[in-house]
Amino acid sequence: MEQAQVFSDFLTHKGLKSTIQRKLILETFLASRSHCSIEDLYLKLRKKHSKIGYATVHRTLKLLVECGIAIEQHFGDGHARYEPVRENSHHDHLVCRECGEIIEFEEPRIEQLQNQVAMAHNFTIISHRHELYGLCSGCAQK
Amino acid sequence: MEQAQVFSDFLTHKGLKSTIQRKLILETFLASRSHCSIEDLYLKLRKKHSKIGYATVHRTLKLLVECGIAIEQHFGDGHARYEPVRENSHHDHLVCRECGEIIEFEEPRIEQLQNQVAMAHNFTIISHRHELYGLCSGCAQK
DNA sequence: AGGGTTTTGATTATCATTATCGATTGATAA
């Protein structure tokens, strides 16, 4: 099922309404580069629909997180970032401190070790975050 | 060299002054449970030195981070937490979403895989964060 | 001990996020 349908069903199920703003925000979010901030999306949306409010973008992104279409990320610059959820594709991040580039990585062996660690502490994992901060290849050369 | 000396040398080197507040904050910080917030420390300090200001605690913790005595952690509840740095003992965290308990873990095999990931991207690691969020054994039973 | 500089503590500013509120819109039933 495509995301627009998932969102629509989610809204109906919660007794919420489908509005042109919500549709537009979802559409713009999905068409954007990954890891965009609220500010990024807001500015892009203003070009199509100049009256849209910052609060509406904010509220709608929370809804997208709630219904599983987006996930919220924090990389330490004080701006929450949002990323579309892809099926069967968990990944973590390399974050360049210099240019801000964000590179995704997957390492199933790390995930497996994580599970071992949790098990050793009788801990039930709900989610995790794993980020490596440093310099990307371009910035390291300078 | 003990931490009080490290801090004192750091202050001298930077042309900063040793004050009773700074000494008291360091002392109280080192005596506290790990992962304490600014609020935690502030409240504890007020009992010994009722006039100390919130801003002073805040500023001094930043200094402790700068001179390598403390590290700052963020576990997603909006409160920065500070932890004394121990030599040769890097660790990461399990964070209970229910009771807030923070459990430390070390897994050299994960660190090794991290390095491999970074190398594959020509990425230079400066620091990293790795946190597993979920339920501790106590909270999972309920 | 004294003078110049830093620090303190109280307060205010800042920034991201969240709450509020009157006007407007969407969904449902007549």
Add this chain to the structure above:
DNA sequence: TTATCAATCGATAATGATAATCAAAACCCT
């Protein structure tokens, strides 16, 4: 289609953590 009414919008104010400001006090060096 229209009426109804709750949900939503957009603007703005509130919030909360952190950072900046500034006069008074403390510190350090001579």
